Amino acid sequence: MKKNILLIHTGGTISMKMNETGAVLPNEQNPLIGISQKLAEFANITEIEAFNLPSPHITPKEMLELRDLIMKQANNGQVDGIVITHGTDTLEETAYFLELTTQFSFPIVLTGAMRSSNELGADGVYNLVEAVRVACDKNARDKGVIVVMNDEIHHSFNITKTSTSSVNTFQSPQYGPIGLVTKKVVHFHHAPIRRRFVEVHSIQKRVALLKVYAGMEADLIEMLLECHYDGVVLEGLGQGNVPPDVVKGIKELLNAKIPVVAVSRCFNGIAEGVYGYEGGGKSLEELGVIFATGINGQKARLKLLIGLNQVSAPVDMKEYFN
Ligand SMILES: NC(=O)C[C@H](N)C(=O)O
Numbered sequence: 087m088k089k090n091i092l093l094i095h096t097g098g099t100i101s102m103k104m105n106e107t108g109a110v111l112p113n114e115q116n117p118l119i120g121i122s123q124k125l126a127e128f129a130n131i132t133e134i135e136a137f138n139l140p141s142p143h144i145t146p147k148e149m150l151e152l153r154d155l156i157m158k159q160a161n162n163g164q165v166d167g168i169v170i171t172h173g174t175d176t177l178e179e180t181a182y183f184l185e186l187t188t189q190f191s192f193p194i195v196l197t198g199a200m201r202s203s204n205e206l207g208a209d210g211v212y213n214l215v216e217a218v219r220v221a222c223d224k225n226a227r228d229k230g231v232i233v234v235m236n237d238e239i240h241h242s243f244n245i246t247k248t249s250t251s252s253v254n255t256f257q258s259p260q261y262g263p264i265g266l267v268t269k270k271v272v273h274f275h276h277a278p279i280r281r282r283f284v285e286v287h288s289i290q291k292r293v294a295l296l297k298v299y300a301g302m303e304a305d306l307i308e309m310l311l312e313c314h315y316d317g318v319v320l321e322g323l324g325q326g327n328v329p330p331d332v333v334k335g336i337k338e339l340l341n342a343k344i345p346v347v348a349v350s351r352c353f354n355g356i357a358e359g360v361y362g363y364e365g366g367g368k369s370l371e372e373l374g375v376i377f378a379t380g381i382n383g384q385k386a387r388l389k390l391l392i393g394l395n396q397v398s399a400p401v402d403m404k405e406y407f408n
Contacts (some may be wrong), residue, residue, distance in 0.1 A: 088128070088129050088130050088222075089129045089130070089166035089167060089221070089222040090129070090130045090132070090163075090164050090165055090166045090167075091125075091128075091129040091130065091131055091132070091165075091166060091167050091168070091169055091218055091221050091222065092132050092134065092156075092159050092165050092167075092168045092169070093122065093125070093131050093132065093133045093134070093168075093169050093170075093171070093218070094133075094134050094135075094136050094152070094155065094156075094168065094169070094170045094171070095116055095118055095119070095133070095134070095135045095136065095137075095138070095170075095171045096136050096137045096138075096139060096141075096144065096148070096152065096170060096171060096172045096173070096180075097112060097116075097137050097138045097139040097140060097141065097143075097144075097171075097172070097173055098139075098140065098141050098171065098172050098173025098174060098175075098177070098198050098199070099173060099174065099198065099199050099200065099201070099202050099210070100118065100171045100172075100173075100197070100198045100199035100202075100203070100210035100213070100214070101113070101116045101117060101118055101138060101171065101203070101210075102117075102140075102202040102203065103117060103202050103203050103204045104202050104204055104205050110202045110205075112138050112139070112140065116135060116138055117203035117204075117210075118171060118203070118210065118211075118214065119133065119135065121211060121214065124211070124215070125214070125215065125218050128215070128218050128219055128222060129166075129167075129218055129221070129222050131218070132159075134155070134159075136148075136151070136152055136155055139173070140173050140175075141172055141173025141174065141175040141176040141177060141180075141198075142173070142175050142176065144172075144173070144176050144179075144180060146183065146289045146388070146391060147289065148180075149179070149180050149183040149184070149289075150183075150187075150286070150288070150289055152170070152180065152184065153183070153184055153187045153188060156168060156184070156188060156190075156194065157188070160190060160192075165192060166192055166221075166222070167192050167193045167194075167195065167221030167222060167226065168192065168193070168194045168195065168221065169195045169196075169197065169214070169217045169218055169221050170194065170195070170196045170197070171196075171197060171198060171210075171214060172196050172197070172198050173198060174198040174199070174200060174235075174247055174255060174256070175247065177196055177198050177233065177247070177256075178233070178242070178245050178246050178247060178256075178384065178385070179384050179385070179388055180196065181196045181231050181232075181233055181242035181245065182231070182242045182243065182381075182385045182388055182389075183388050183392070184196075184231045184242070185230050185231040185242040185243065185281070186282060186283070186284050186388070186389060186392050187283070187284060187285075187286055187392065188231070188283070189281065189283040191227050191228050192227060193220070193221050193223075193226035193227060193229060193230075193231075193232060194230070194231045194232070195217045195218075195220050195221045195226070195231075195232055195233070195234050196217075196231065196232075196233045196234075196242075197213045197214055197216070197217035197233065197234050197235055198210075198213065198235065199213055200251060200252065200253045200255060201253070207253075209235075209236070209253050213234065213235050213236070216234050216237065216267045217234040219267060219272055220232070220234045220239055220265075220267060220272050223272040223274075225265075225272070225274040226272070226274070228277075229241070229264070229274070229277060229278060230242065230243075230278055230281050232264070233245050233256060234267065235253075235255070235256045236253050236254050236255075236256070237266055237267050237268070238256070238263040238265075238266055238267070239263055239264050239265035239266060239267065239272075239274065240256055240257075240258045240263050240264060241258065241261075241264050241276075241278055243278060243380070243381065243385075244258035244259075244260070244261040244380075245257070245258050246258070246259065246353065246382055248353075259353045259354050260353075260354045260355065260380075261276075262276075263276075264276040264277065264278075282406075284392050284393060284396050284401070285396060285397050285398060286392055286395045286396060286397060287395075287397050288395065289391060289392075289395050290395060291316035291317065291391060291394040291395055292314070292315050292316055292317075292391075293315065293316060293317040293318065293319065293387050293390045293391040293394065294310055294315045294317075294318045294319070294387075295318070295319045295321065295383050295384060295386075295387040296318060296319070296320055296321065297321045297351055297383070298320055298321055298322045298323055298328050298329070298332065298351065299323075300323075300329065301329060302328070302329050302331065302332050303331045303332070304331050304332055304333075304334040304335035304338075305335070306335070307320075307332060307335025307336065307338070307339065308334075308335045308338055310339065310344070311338060311339065311342055311344070315344065316344065316394055317344060317345045317346075317347070317390045317391070317394055318339060318344065318345075318346055318347070319347045319348075319349060319378070319383055319386045319387045319390060320332075320336075320346065320347070320348050320349070320375075321349055321350065321351040321382075321383040322348045322349065322350055322351065322357060322367070322370075323350075323351065324350065324352065325350060325355070325357055325358055325359075325360045325361065325367050326348040326349065326350055326357030326358065326359065326367040326370070326377055327361055327365055327366050327367050327370075328365045328370065329365055330364045330365045332365060333364060333365050333369075333370070333373075336370065336373065336375060337373060340373060340374045340375075345376060345390060345394075345403055346370075346374070346375045346376070347375070347376050347377075347378050347386050347390050347403075347407060348367065348370060348375050348376070348377050348378065349377075349378045349381065349382060349383050349386045351383070353382065356379055356380055357377050357378070357379075358377050358379075359371030359372075359375075359377060376403050376404055376407050377407065378407040379407060379408055386407070389406070389407070390403075393406050
């Protein structure tokens with residue numbers, strides 16, 4: 087029996103066209119609308135256009151709207167899987183946001199394209215068909231939010247955009263894909279070992295993400311206090327270290343009870359408190375900096391934002407980021 091797949095469009099290159107000047111732009115009519123006839127071969131498709139935005143225009147507000155739309159549709163009827171088309175620039179962030187704020191057994195699959203709908207070698211329809219095939223696969227259940235692009239299945243926890251232009255842009259550094267898609271089969275070879283759900287009703291706090299660099303000073307960090315940020319993620323050096331001057335800014339934030347979360351600017355490995363010198367991760371940990379295990383800066387930022395907005399008891403940040 088064919089599965090019931092809810093297809094939600096949000097925009098991105100997959101929904102764009104290139105004009106005569108070479109500019110890639112959204113269109114009044116999303117070129118993907120109507121493609122559901124082709125997809126009907128694989129599933130019963132219900133199609134919704136939630137937004138038609140380039141993904142740099144997507145904010146946590148749209149992510150929450152998308153989450154609410156998914157909840158509403160899932161409560162309304164029989165949904166066996168959800169496929170979301172999305173721009174690739176912030177796709178990993180929306181995917182991870184949904185991973186933390188939903189807890190369905192059916193799969194939520196995001197896909198996109200690197201070439202717009204009328205460009206040579208356009209990859210949008212191809213990726214969309216594969217995403218629908220994966221969403222229909224029984225082994226996609228209980229995997230959480232996943233991403234299907236370019237014949238690969240990646241988990242939202244691990245995936246990141248690695249190339250500005252290649253169709254092979256989405257990779258899971260350190261971990262690799264959790265499955266692949268061939269002409270004949272959908273093949274899962276890994277599964278996430280745990281999923282985390284945080285209940286949020288609104289996103290009101292503000293969390294900044296700063297990349298640490300050689301010779302960085304404290305002023306940018308201190309400015310976060312003046313700008314009333316509620317938390318910060320620092321993409322530290324190596325295992326999560328910072329230059330000595332930055333420590334002064336970190337201390338000011340921590341004294342003001344603003345959580346400071348550390349990740350690494352390296353894209354392999356895990357940041358943890360190892361070094362005891364001034365600005366070293368171990369001394370930062372002793373000051374109260376929290377290390378986020380296994381996620382990149384943009385995802386740690388969303389995780390902190392979501393944690394700060396949790397509706398019930400305040401999140402134990404140390405445990406939450408472990
Ligand atoms: N390939 C893409 O979708 C990139 C585009 N700038 C977007 O994210 O909306």
